[in-house]
Amino acid sequence: MINITLPDGSIKEFPNSPTGADIAKSISEGLFRNCVAVEIDGEIKDLNCKIEKDARVRLITTKDKDALGIMRHSAAHVMAHAILCLYKQAKLTIGPIIEDGFYYDIDMEPVSQEDFLKIEAEMQKIIKAKLPFARKEIGKKEALEFYKEDPYKTELISELEDGTISFYSQGDFTDLCRGPHVPHTGFIEAVQLTKVSGAYWRADQKNDQLQRIYGTAFFSQKELKAYMRFLEEAKKRNHRKVGAVLDLFSFHDEARGMPFFHAKGMEIWNTLLDFWRKEHKKAGYIETKTPLILNRKLWEKSGHWENYRENMYTTKIDEEDYAIKPMNCPGGMLLYGLKPRSYKDLPIRAAEIGLVHRHELSGVLSGLFRVRAFHQDDAHIFMTEAQIHDEILGVLRFAEKIYSTFGLDFHLELSTRPEQFIGTDEQWETATSGLEAALKIYNKEYKINEKDGAFYGPKIDMHIEDALGRTWQCGTIQLDMSLPERFDLSYIDNRNEKVRPIMIHRVIYGSVERFLGILIEHFAGRFPLWLSPVQIIILPINDEIIPYAEKVKAEFENKNFKVEIDKRTESLNKKVRNAQINKIPLIVTIGAKEKEADTLSVRTLDGKVKYGIAKKEFIDKVIDNISDKNLKLIF
RNA sequence: GCCAGCGUAGCUCAGCUGGUAGAGCUACUGAUUUGUAAUCAGUGGGUCGGGGGUUCGAGUCCCUCCGCUGGCUCCA
Numbered sequence: 001m002i003n004i005t006l007p008d009g010s011i012k013e014f015p016n017s018p019t020g021a022d023i024a025k026s027i028s029e030g031l032f033r034n035c036v037a038v039e040i041d042g043e044i045k046d047l048n049c050k051i052e053k054d055a056r057v058r059l060i061t062t063k064d065k066d067a068l069g070i071m072r073h074s075a076a077h078v079m080a081h082a083i084l085c086l087y088k089q090a091k092l093t094i095g096p097i098i099e100d101g102f103y104y105d106i107d108m109e110p111v112s113q114e115d116f117l118k119i120e121a122e123m124q125k126i127i128k129a130k131l132p133f134a135r136k137e138i139g140k141k142e143a144l145e146f147y148k149e150d151p152y153k154t155e156l157i158s159e160l161e162d163g164t165i166s167f168y169s170q171g172d173f174t175d176l177c178r179g180p181h182v183p184h185t186g187f188i189e190a191v192q193l194t195k196v197s198g199a200y201w202r203a204d205q206k207n208d209q210l211q212r213i214y215g216t217a218f219f220s221q222k223e224l225k226a227y228m229r230f231l232e233e234a235k236k237r238n239h240r241k242v243g244a245v246l247d248l249f250s251f252h253d254e255a256r257g258m259p260f261f262h263a264k265g266m267e268i269w270n271t272l273l274d275f276w277r278k279e280h281k282k283a284g285y286i287e288t289k290t291p292l293i294l295n296r297k298l299w300e301k302s303g304h305w306e307n308y309r310e311n312m313y314t315t316k317i318d319e320e321d322y323a324i325k326p327m328n329c330p331g332g333m334l335l336y337g338l339k340p341r342s343y344k345d346l347p348i349r350a351a352e353i354g355l356v357h358r359h360e361l362s363g364v365l366s367g368l369f370r371v372r373a374f375h376q377d378d379a380h381i382f383m384t385e386a387q388i389h390d391e392i393l394g395v396l397r398f399a400e401k402i403y404s405t406f407g408l409d410f411h412l413e414l415s416t417r418p419e420q421f422i423g424t425d426e427q428w429e430t431a432t433s434g435l436e437a438a439l440k441i442y443n444k445e446y447k448i449n450e451k452d453g454a455f456y457g458p459k460i461d462m463h464i465e466d467a468l469g470r471t472w473q474c475g476t477i478q479l480d481m482s483l484p485e486r487f488d489l490s491y492i493d494n495r496n497e498k499v500r501p502i503m504i505h506r507v508i509y510g511s512v513e514r515f516l517g518i519l520i521e522h523f524a525g526r527f528p529l530w531l532s533p534v535q536i537i538i539l540p541i542n543d544e545i546i547p548y549a550e551k552v553k554a555e556f557e558n559k560n561f562k563v564e565i566d567k568r569t570e571s572l573n574k575k576v577r578n579a580q581i582n583k584i585p586l587i588v589t590i591g592a593k594e595k596e597a598d599t600l601s602v603r604t605l606d607g608k609v610k611y612g613i614a615k616k617e618f619i620d621k622v623i624d625n626i627s628d629k630n631l632k633l634i635f
Numbered sequence: 636g637c638c639a640g641c642g643u644a645g646c647u648c649a650g651c652u653g654g655u656a657g658a659g660c661u662a663c664u665g666a667u668u669u670g671u672a673a674u675c676a677g678u679g680g681g682u683c684g685g686g687g688g689u690u691c692g693a694g695u696c697c698c699u700c701c702g703c704u705g706g707c708u709c710c711a
Contacts, residue, residue, distance in 0.1 A: 110638065110639065111639080112639055112640065113639080113640070113705095114640095194705095195639090195705060195706065196638080196639060196640095196705085196706075197637095197638060197639070197705070197706030197707055198637060198638025198639070198706075198707060199637095199638080199706075199707045199708090200637080200707065200708075203707075203708065204708090205636080205637070205707090205708070209637065209638060209707080210638095210707095211638080211639090212638090212706070212707070214706080240704095244646085245646095251703090253684095253701075253702060256702085311709090311710095356711090358710085358711090360709075360710080361636055361637090361708075361709075362636070362702095363636065363637070363638095363706085363707080363708085364636095364707090364708075364709065364710080365703095366704085366705095369711090370709095370710080370711085371711090374711065376711065472711095473710090473711075474711075475711095476711080507711070509711090510711045511711040512711095513711090514711060515711090539670095539671085541668085541669070541670060542668040542669060542670095543668060543669095544668075569667080569668070569669085570669085570673090570674085571667090571668090571669050571673080571674055572669060572670055572671060573669085573670090573671065573672065573673065573674090574669095574672080574673050574674080575671085575672095576670095576671045576672055576673095577671090577672035577673055578672085578673085579671095579672090580671095580672055581672080587671080589670065589671065591669095591670065593670085601670080601671080603671060607671085607672080609670095609671055611670090
């Protein structure tokens, strides 16, 4: 007898080695039809996997959060199967699932999106056939024999241990795979190929370039359609597009990857930095500024010349080598080292909006998200060991305050010591536990990325989440055990001894350019009033009223509102349409009635119009919205 | 840098298998003086990304360079 414990605690008895399918059927036929896999004592297995001993069992239905990944992995197999049918000489490599779908890296002739239709058609045949996925455990020798013509699979198998190797087949297709899979191909209800790219075998440029074909799959056409709508929405919000319509910035061939900001872009830029400066001052930061071009000797001292050279722009001045800074830290070190420091001075929180240049590969440039010149909202905090966790905690709380002002939620990731590192075990221990202690007090869940820290210290990354649920790494807090050493920084402690300070680098916006890009997409160009480059547009109803409208405009400007007036002899409808397209939050129409009554009619971007609002009331409300940094206009 | 796709007026796009470039919006001019998402008419605007080639003839075919987009790699 086998005793199966179900998640609700109930126990079912089976005479001999039941499968997940048997268990499902014993409960209901409907449940069985929706089951894709089964979790046995915490491990997810195929539904037809025999359960040989008493176990805790959880049936995974299509509704389960684990189901989607299992099915997408099966979809990757189906795609590979279809491709092998169409491209006989293709060789498969790896085909994992990713965040919103799957891909398969295949050694084959280059394909383009036009080929998707026929691949998808072939996939549909396989799906319609409802071919069962069959697992076969196989010896290493046999596996190598099976793939003797295939260098990729041979390489993969040779890294596996004998006894752990399994193959999965559907129809005449077989692939090396750990599993699990859905019971049959018919579970792949909605599937679509999304993109192709070249990808190197084992991510190494020296290796062959493979075709990476991406796809996504869902349990229903409805979900697939919703996902496609999401992609559409993201496209509509694309900051490059919105930035052009709103006249915020542009790119020119004369300076690839280096944005030009227009007047309206600068309005937002300055608002972002005004806010930033005010908050930093309140949080006990000083602001500094270091030069753009610094002597090679400094970069040699900091280690950048050795480790970061290929990303640096260099130049010669008076026969000496210089580099345009790719990071602000070495300059910051010089400022700290300027004079003897006392423990009483610490912590020193020195911020710098530093313009850095990095020579990124041409292919990676992407709007404001990936550029070659950008401003970091940097700060270097110098402190004693005892101050580590207070300072880290301070930065976390500070960042939260900043992000929440934009309505951005975020999550944290801690990266620990990598394979290659400098410093002693003890230093790493102190540093890492300092970060962890702060995270614990901060009391927000965080993910640990083992061995993902910088070689010079552990770090905490802050990933914000935008209105579409996409995440972006913005903030980072990096403990640096290298630079204070290299620059021989010190402070005098209370026993008159020289001590090396602990230093962190931290950014909150990250790159101001990129943060602005994220905000554009987050708000879809409809900035909250305090951030809007144009807050109010005045639409005079006819030419006669223009002088009065100008007076109102001057009045608004006196209050520091960002206001424009549309004096064109166009229909009101057209001017309204224009203002809506330009996403100006407050569209104010002025005609004889308004002049008479000292009122305004105010249209907001939702298309609603309020007539007869007293001018004074309007001004007060605008002031309130701006000073409260309201995310939603309260009017 | 690599793979794939793309590059026609300021913007959005049309231009079939090669036969000497087109629309809407914008801009400008005139009329209209407008009450909440495009008033009407007229005018201007392009060495079809650059260069080279094939051809009697190239926006269209080929080569090459540049740029853009999606990925790879890297990262803020």
